[in-house]
Amino acid sequence: MADDDIDLDALPDDELVTQMHDDLYDGLKDEVTAGVDILLGRGWTPYRVLTEALVEGMRIVGVDFRDGILFVPEVLLSANAMKAGMAILKPLLAQTGAPKTGKMVIGTVKGDIHDIGKNLVAMMMEGAGFEVVDLGVNTDVDRYLAAIDEHQPDILGMSALLTTTMPYMKVVIEALKTKGIRDRIVVLVGGAPLNEEFSLSVGADAYCRDAAVAVETAKAFMARRSNQMAAG
Ligand code: B1M
Numbered sequence: 001m002a003d004d005d006i007d008l009d010a011l012p013d014d015e016l017v018t019q020m021h022d023d024l025y026d027g028l029k030d031e032v033t034a035g036v037d038i039l040l041g042r043g044w045t046p047y048r049v050l051t052e053a054l055v056e057g058m059r060i061v062g063v064d065f066r067d068g069i070l071f072v073p074e075v076l077l078s079a080n081a082m083k084a085g086m087a088i089l090k091p092l093l094a095q096t097g098a099p100k101t102g103k104m105v106i107g108t109v110k111g112d113i114h115d116i117g118k119n120l121v122a123m124m125m126e127g128a129g130f131e132v133v134d135l136g137v138n139t140d141v142d143r144y145l146a147a148i149d150e151h152q153p154d155i156l157g158m159s160a161l162l163t164t165t166m167p168y169m170k171v172v173i174e175a176l177k178t179k180g181i182r183d184r185i186v187v188l189v190g191g192a193p194l195n196e197e198f199s200l201s202v203g204a205d206a207y208c209r210d211a212a213v214a215v216e217t218a219k220a221f222m223a224r225r226s227n228q229m230a231a232g
Helices: 013-025 029-041 046-066 072-094 116-127 141-151 168-178 196-202 211-230
Strands: 102-108 130-134 155-159 186-190 206-208
Touching: 013 029, 013 046, 013 072, 029 046, 029 072, 046 072, 046 116, 072 116, 102 116, 102 141, 102 211, 116 130, 116 155, 116 211, 141 155, 141 168, 155 168, 155 211, 168 186, 168 196, 186 196, 186 211, 196 206, 206 211
Parallel strands: 102 130, 102 155, 155 186, 186 206
Antiparallel strands: none
16 A cells, blocks of 8 residues: 555544545545445445445535536546446345336436436336336437337336436427327436426426435335226
8 A cells, every 4th residue: 555545444434435525526436446345344234325425425526517626527537436336336235135016117318428317216226126127328219119118117217417408308208198108107207407397397207306216206106006906
């Protein structure tokens, strides 16, 4: 270890988490993954590591990106470090052993390449027992429709992080209506610039503020659906 290297193992939890926020900010992938491993080794749940160390770190990056302190190349490094940390947590969050609760197709809409939030939603949904088909980023209406045809999901999830791409959600929902399948599928939308009012205006079933809300909302819709089926 070089003289100025920090011994992450020696830091108490709160200082380690702060250090991880700094490392995420600086795009230091190896340090971020080491921090994730250490916290897990100390008995932190994967969800707590995700929210307190990674998501909070990315929130700080977002603030400085907005304020012109960080630029795209730096934010890309942060995003890569975040993804490396998430890759460790993904199998742990998915280890539920629960019977499959339902199926979701999810993608970031056309013109938009932000995928961290969408990946997080996919991870948490899998952890809650949903089967998830992830279409990736820059998803056009034809790819959504083809995936719905192929996989017959209960839920369609769409993510958008740009004010310029969020209106595309309406294009997809209108296409579902045109095909006559809108009523067969629950449409959940999310992404930082969205809100409840927007989701209603494009004809979605619900807006999900974060991944935890997405899981709760999806479960609530599935419960409602099985009650309706039971009622005949
Ligand atoms: Co971009 N970017 N970016 N960016 N970027 C934002 C979104 C921005 C708000 C930054 C800013 O200016 N403050 C701004 C948008 C402004 C606007 O539209 N009003 C912006 C911009 C302008 C741009 C570019 C145009 C910059 C440029 O090129 N000049 C460009 C666009 C590229 C494109 O998409 N065509 C761009 C590029 C990039 C990077 C490639 C560098 C990188 C993305 C890397 C990647 O994703 N692989 C990036 C990043 C990282 C960000 C910020 C900093 C962080 C986004 C993030 O990952 N957040 C972001 C700032 C911000 O959001 N404050 C910003 C962490 C993540 C956990 O949160 O994505 O909100 P979030 O997801 C949450 C919830 O929203 C919700 O649950 C998630 C988990 O809790 N959710 C869903 C999300 N999707 C859901 C779907 C659901 C349910 C819930 O379905 C059911």
